[in-house]
Amino acid sequence: MTTRVFVPRETSAVSVGADEVAVAIAREAKSSKATIEILRNGSWGATWLEPMVEVEVDGARIAYGNVEESDVPGLFANGFLSGGEHEKRIGPIMEIPYLINQDRWTFFRCGLIDPLSIAGFTQTQGFKGLTKAFEIGADAVIETVTESGLRGRGGAGFPTGIKWRTAADAESDQKYIACNADEGDSGTFSDRMLMEGDPLCLLEGMMIAGFAVGASKGYIYLRSEYPLTNSILERAISNARDAGWLGKNIQDSGFDFDVELHLGAGSYVCGEETAMLESLEGKKGIVRYKPPLPAIEGLFGKPTIVNNVVTLASVPNIVNIGGERYASFGVERSKGTLAFQLAGNVKRGGMVEKAFGLTVRELIEDWGGGTASGRPVRAVQIGGPLGAYLPADQLDTVLDYEAFSAIGAMIGHGGIVVFDDTVNMAEQARFAMEFCAIESCGKCTPCRIGSTRGVEVIDRMIAGENRDENYDLLVELCDTMEDASLCAMGGMTPYPVRSVLKYFADDFASPRGVDA
Amino acid sequence: MKANEHDSKAVSQVIGTFGGRPEMLVQILQALMKRIGWIPEDAVRQLARELNLSRADVHGVVSFYHDFRTTPPGKHTVKICQAEACQAMGSRELTAHAERTLGVGMHGTNDDVSLEPIYCLGNCACSPAVMIDEKTFGRVSHERFDHLIGGVREDS
Numbered sequence: 001m002t003t004r005v006f007v008p009r010e011t012s013a014v015s016v017g018a019d020e021v022a023v024a025i026a027r028e029a030k031s032s033k034a035t036i037e038i039l040r041n042g043s044w045g046a047t048w049l050e051p052m053v054e055v056e057v058d059g060a061r062i063a064y065g066n067v068e069e070s071d072v073p074g075l076f077a078n079g080f081l082s083g084g085e086h087e088k089r090i091g092p093i094m095e096i097p098y099l100i101n102q103d104r105w106t107f108f109r110c111g112l113i114d115p116l117s118i119a120g121f122t123q124t125q126g127f128k129g130l131t132k133a134f135e136i137g138a139d140a141v142i143e144t145v146t147e148s149g150l151r152g153r154g155g156a157g158f159p160t161g162i163k164w165r166t167a168a169d170a171e172s173d174q175k176y177i178a179c180n181a182d183e184g185d186s187g188t189f190s191d192r193m194l195m196e197g198d199p200l201c202l203l204e205g206m207m208i209a210g211f212a213v214g215a216s217k218g219y220i221y222l223r224s225e226y227p228l229t230n231s232i233l234e235r236a237i238s239n240a241r242d243a244g245w246l247g248k249n250i251q252d253s254g255f256d257f258d259v260e261l262h263l264g265a266g267s268y269v270c271g272e273e274t275a276m277l278e279s280l281e282g283k284k285g286i287v288r289y290k291p292p293l294p295a296i297e298g299l300f301g302k303p304t305i306v307n308n309v310v311t312l313a314s315v316p317n318i319v320n321i322g323g324e325r326y327a328s329f330g331v332e333r334s335k336g337t338l339a340f341q342l343a344g345n346v347k348r349g350g351m352v353e354k355a356f357g358l359t360v361r362e363l364i365e366d367w368g369g370g371t372a373s374g375r376p377v378r379a380v381q382i383g384g385p386l387g388a389y390l391p392a393d394q395l396d397t398v399l400d401y402e403a404f405s406a407i408g409a410m411i412g413h414g415g416i417v418v419f420d421d422t423v424n425m426a427e428q429a430r431f432a433m434e435f436c437a438i439e440s441c442g443k444c445t446p447c448r449i450g451s452t453r454g455v456e457v458i459d460r461m462i463a464g465e466n467r468d469e470n471y472d473l474l475v476e477l478c479d480t481m482e483d484a485s486l487c488a489m490g491g492m493t494p495y496p497v498r499s500v501l502k503y504f505a506d507d508f509a510s511p512r513g514v515d516a
Numbered sequence: 517m518k519a520n521e522h523d524s525k526a527v528s529q530v531i532g533t534f535g536g537r538p539e540m541l542v543q544i545l546q547a548l549m550k551r552i553g554w555i556p557e558d559a560v561r562q563l564a565r566e567l568n569l570s571r572a573d574v575h576g577v578v579s580f581y582h583d584f585r586t587t588p589p590g591k592h593t594v595k596i597c598q599a600e601a602c603q604a605m606g607s608r609e610l611t612a613h614a615e616r617t618l619g620v621g622m623h624g625t626n627d628d629v630s631l632e633p634i635y636c637l638g639n640c641a642c643s644p645a646v647m648i649d650e651k652t653f654g655r656v657s658h659e660r661f662d663h664l665i666g667g668v669r670e671d672s
Contacts, residue, residue: 011637011638011639011652012639012641012642012654014652015639015642015645015652015653015654015655016642016653016654016655047641047642048641050642183636183638184635184636185636186597186599186600186601186602186635186636186640187599187600187601187640188636188638188640189638189639189640189641191638192638223638224546224583225634225636225637225638225647226637226638227650227651227652228652262542262543263542263543263546264542264581264583265542265545265546265581265582265583265584266581266582266583266634266635267580267581267582268635279542280539281539282537282538282539282540282541282542282543282577283541283542283573283576283577284576284577284580284581285580285581286580300539341640341641342641343601343604343640343641343643344600344601344602344603344604344605344640344643345604345605345643346641349640349641349642349643350641351641372605381600385599385600415601415640417600417601417604417640418604419604420604423604428600428603431600431603435599435635438635439635441580
C-alpha cells in the first residue's frame with residue numbers, strides 16, 4: 001500500500017529546509033522498503049511550524065512540525081508512516097486551532113492539494129466558479145462581484161465590481177486583465193502563498209474577470225524576488241493550457257483566454273498599478289497620471305483590469321457561493337475575508353484568513369502568541385512600508401478599512417509586522433524616508449526630493465540639532481509629500497513617519513544608545 | 517567593460533526567444549541577467565539596435581531597476597533583506613555580520629561574492645531572510661549565515 005506524505009514546496013518551508021526533508025524522507029522510505037508517494041503541497045499558512053510534514057493515515061492527515069532533515073530517521077523509527085508518536089508530532093491537521101479557527105474561503109485549497117494537479121483542483125470545486133460564470137453570463141458575474149462588496153486586496157481597497165463595470169462598459173477591440181503579483185510590502189506574503197499553494201485558483205479568477213469584461217488576454221506581473229513562485233506558476237499555466245482550461249474556446253464555451261507571465265525587476269513602485277503597466281510594456285516603472293483610469297485606458301492604451309492576486313483569487317468562490325453570502329462575512333463596508341499575515345517579531349508567524357472585524361490584538365495574541373523574543377510588543381506596522389506604526393495601546397483597533405483610516409492608518413494588503421521593545425522608532429521613521437528615496441520613480445518632486453530631505457531632517461533630529469525646528473520642518477515636509485505626490489509612494493510615506501512623531505516622539509528626544 | 521563575442525551571441529539569442537518584441541525589454545534583460553549575470557554597455561547598444569529603441573531608452577530601463585547590474589557580479593550573490601519584518605528580527609545586525617564575514621560592504625563585490633540589499637523576499641514569517649544565488653533562506657541567525665556561506669563556497 002502506498003502511503004501519501006505531504007511536504008510543502010513553498011518559499012518559506014523550502015527556506016527552512018523542506019526540500020532536504022523531502023529527500024531524506026524518500027531515502028528513509030527506500031531503505032525501510034516502504035512504498036510512499038511524496039506530494040509537494042502548498043503551505044497551510046502555519047509558517048512557524050514549517051517545515052510541516054503530513055502523513056495520510058486512514059484518511060486523516062497527521063502533521064509533524066519543524067521537521068529537520070536529521071529528524072527523519074527517528075521519525076521512521078517511531079512509526080511516522082502510521083502517524084506514530086514523536087516530539088515533532090502535532091496531530092491531525094484538522095485539529096490545529098491556528099488553522100481551524102480561520103475563515104478559509106479563498107485559501108481553502110492552500111496546503112490541501114497538489115497545486116499543479118488539474119484533477120486535484122477540479123475535485124475541490126476548481127473551475128466551478130468559471131463554469132457558473134459561463135451559465136449566468138457576464139453581466140450577472142459583475143453584479144455578483146459588486147454585491148459581494150469585494151474591495152481590492154492589494155491595499156487600496158477600491159470596489160472590484162465598480163472597476164469591472166467600468167472596463168466592461170468601455171468600447172474596445174482588445175481588453176486586458178493584469179494581475180498585480182508585485183507583492184512588495186514588507187510583512188506580506190499572502191499573494192505568494194496563494195500562487196504557490198493554489199495557482200489554478202488565480203488563473204480561474206483571471207478567466208472569470210476576462211469573461212466578465214470581455215478580455216481575452218491576461219498578464220501576471222510577478223516580482224522577481226519570488227523565483228520559486230515563478231516556476232510553480234509557469235507549470236500551472238502550462239498544465240491549464242494542456243488541459244484546455246486556457247487558450248481558444250475554453251471547454252467549448254466559445255470563450256478565449258490566455259495568460260502571459262512577466263517578471264518584475266526589483267522595483268517597489270512597480271506595485272503601483274500604472275507603474276506596473278509601464279513595466280509590462282517594457283519601460284521604466286514610472287507612474288502615470290490618472291485619469292485616464294486603467295479600466296478605460298490601461299495596458300497599451302486598452303481598457304485593463306488591474307487587480308491584486310488575492311482579489312482575483314477571491315472571485316471563483318464568490319461566484320460559486322453568491323455575492324450575498326460572501327457579504328454576510330465581515331463588517332460595515334469591509335466585506336468578506338482578508339488573508340492577514342503575521343510577520344516580524346512574532347512567535348507564531350503565518351497567514352490567517354479571517355472575516356474583517358477582529359482586532360489587531362486578537363491576531364497578535366491569539367494567533368501570533370506574542371513576540372518571538374518574549375519581550376513586550378512596542379509597535380506594530382500594518383499595511384507595509386507606507387503603513388502607520390501603531391503603539392501597543394492601539395492594538396484593540398478593529399480590522400476594517402474605515403476604522404483604520406479613522407486613526408490615520410491603513411490595512412493595506414493585511415501585513416502585520418510586530419516589533420518588540422528593543423526597537424528604535426526614530427530609526428524606523430528614518431527608514432520610511434530612506435526607502436522612499438531608494439524606490440521613488442522620480443516623476444514627481446515631493447516624492448523624489450522630499451524623501452531625501454526627509455532622511456536629512458530626521459538625521460539632524462537624531463543628532464539633536466535644533467530638534468524643535470526640525471520637528472516642525474518634518475511635519476511640513478510630510479504635509480507637502482502627502483498633498484502633492486502623484487501616487488501612494490510619496491503620498492503615504494508620511495504615514496509611518498507621522499505615527500512615529502505622534503506615538504514615539506521620545507525616541508527622537510533621547511534615542512536609545514545615544515543619551516538614554 | 518566590453519562584452520565578449522559570446523555575450524553578443526547570447527544577447528541575440530535572448531532577443532530571438534522573445535520574438536524581438538521591444539515591449540519585452542524588461543523580460544529580455546531579466547533573461548540576460550540569468551545568462552550573463554550583468555548587462556554590459558555593448559549589450560545596451562546591441563539591444564537598442566536590434567529592438568529598434570534608442571540607447572537612452574535601454575539605458576533608462578537598465579538603470580531604473582535594481583535587478584540590473586552594469587558590472588560583473590562575484591561568483592555568488594548574497595542578498596540580505598533590509599525591510600521592516602526582517603529589521604524586527606535583527607537584519608541590521610545580520611547585515612553588519614555579513615559585511616564583516618564576507619569582507620565586503622553592501623553593494624560591494626569582491627572575487628568571491630556580491631553583497632546586495634533586497635527589500636522583501638516575502639519570507640516575513642521566517643525573518644531574517646537571505647537570498648543566495650536565487651535561493652531563499654529563512655530564520656538566518658549569524659551561525660546559520662556562516663554555515664550557508666560555507667556551503668556555497670565549498671560548492672564552487
